[in-house]
Amino acid sequence: MEEYTDKELxxxxxIEASRNTAFNQIVRKYQRRVYWHIRRLVIDHDDADDVTQNTFIKAWKGLDGFKEDSQLFTWLYRIASNESFTFLKQKKAKLNIPFDDVAYGLQISMQDDNFFTGDEIQKKLQKAILTLPEKQRIVFNMKYFDEMKYEQMSKVLDTSVGALKASYHIAVKKIEAFVLNGSQEVSED
Amino acid sequence: MNPNNHIEDNEDFKNPFSFLSGEKASEQKKEGERFDVPEGYFDALENEIACSIITDKLQISKAEPYRVPVDYFEWLPTIIQERITEQKKAAFTFERLKALLVPKFWIPGLAVVVIMLTICIRVMDPGQAAALSAYAAETALNEGDKKEVIENLELYGIEESEIQDHIAVSAKAADIADISADKKAVIDYLIENEADLNTISTE
Structure with a gap:
């Protein structure tokens, strides 16, 4: 299959005649990155599957108005992040529980997940990540797992580079504290 | 030693943070330009250091700890396309309905609505229903009318034999009723006088 650039896609x-083909290629090109980004936020595979599908459907609806001054993949990440946060908010509202308990619920989901194949220390890392506030969690995931540049993250999350750096630094410290001591009490100064 | 050469006159003493001032900084920048680094180098270095805290110090693999079902990514684009097709169909139906509201359909549409409303109002009008009842009462046959019908059978197209049959049946029913009344009077009489039919006949 011929590889097209984002701009070409x-x-x-x-163009109506090539619309389906183009979108199919966009999905094939970015589905893995989008899925894993969502999966790390919502943890459960079925939830991640739903949110991924919704993300691409929203992308289909909005692609006509997509401004080419931003990267396609940055734009998809942005939709995926928003969809994931919306999903978590709905989950929180549905169960009528505070966010900390949602994090606890996600930890349980992770433990019960048949698709979790990590070792004990990876499990501990994932638990540590789940104790982070939403924003720090997404920043950590994008930087640590996706190895994104701060400038790209800044476009996805609409936050300054400085704030992202600080957020990542705090997240790393918290995770370190959690993994080593089983606590996440780190000064945010 | 020059008595006029006071320490206060020294620029560095006057402003110990002068290296932060524009002039000095630009000088330093010029110095640094000779040793350029690749774009994004410091970001990458910073990330590497932060990651090494987790990966090296804590001995945690950076590999993805989750799995997905077999062939999940093979099927996902098809599933997404199917969902989009469904949504397009639903949107198409909605668009067709919306098309009916465009201005060129307003006048005939409005006319149809007005006609329908008029018919509904007429049917549902309580005054109309009362008028219908009054008409029914007015056209009902009274005794005089019935007599006129009987006297002018030919006029109303009723066969005489039908009337005779009806009268015969009515008379028979009246006779049966009379006989029953006589019998009842006899039985009452016998009960009152504590007699039976045999005693009466011998007497």
């Missing part, structure tokens, strides 16, 4: 999408 967006242009193909705007």
């Amino acid at each position: 967006v242009e193909m999408f705007r």
Whole structure:
């Protein structure tokens, strides 16, 4: 299959005859990155599957209005992040529980997940990540697992580079404290 | 030693943080330009150091600890396309309905609505229903009318034999009723006088 650039794919999408082909290629190109980004936030595979599908459906609806001054993948990440946060908020509202308990619920999901194959220390890392506040968690995941640049993250999360650096630094310290001592009490100064 | 050469006159003493001032900083920048680094180097270095805290110090693998079902990513694009097709169909139906509201359909549409409303109002009008009842009462046959019908059978197309049959049946029913009344009077009489039919006949 011929590989097209993002720009070419967006242009193909705007032509009715090649719309489906172009979108199919966009999904194939970015599905893994989008899925894993979502999966690390919502933990459960079925939830991640739903949110991934919704993300691409929203992308389909909005791709006509996509401005090419931003990268396609940054734009998809942004939709995926928003969809994940919306999903977690709905989950929180549905169960009528505070966010800390949602994090606890996610930890339980992780433990019960048949698709979790990590060793004990990886499990501990995942638990540590789940104790982080939403924003720090997403920043940590994007930097640590996706190895994204702060400038790209800044576009996805609409936050300054400085704030992202600080957020990542605190997240790393908290995770270190959690993994070593089983606590996450780190000064945020 | 120059008595006029006071320490206060020394620029560095006057402003110990002068290296932060624009002039000095630009000088330092010029110095640094000779040893350029690749773009994003410091970001990468910073990330590497932070990651090494977790990966090296804590001995945690960076590999993804989750799995997905077999062939999940093979099927996902198809599932997404199917969902989009469903949504497009639903949107198409909605668009067709919406098309009916465009201005060129307003006048005939409005006319249809007005006609339907008029019919509904007429049917549902309570005054109309009362008028219908009054008409029914007015057209009902009274005794005089019935007599006129009987006297002018030919006029109303009723066969005489039908009337005779009806009268015969009515008379028979009246006779049966009379006989029953006589019998009842006899039985009452016998009960009152504590007699039976045999005693009466011998007497």
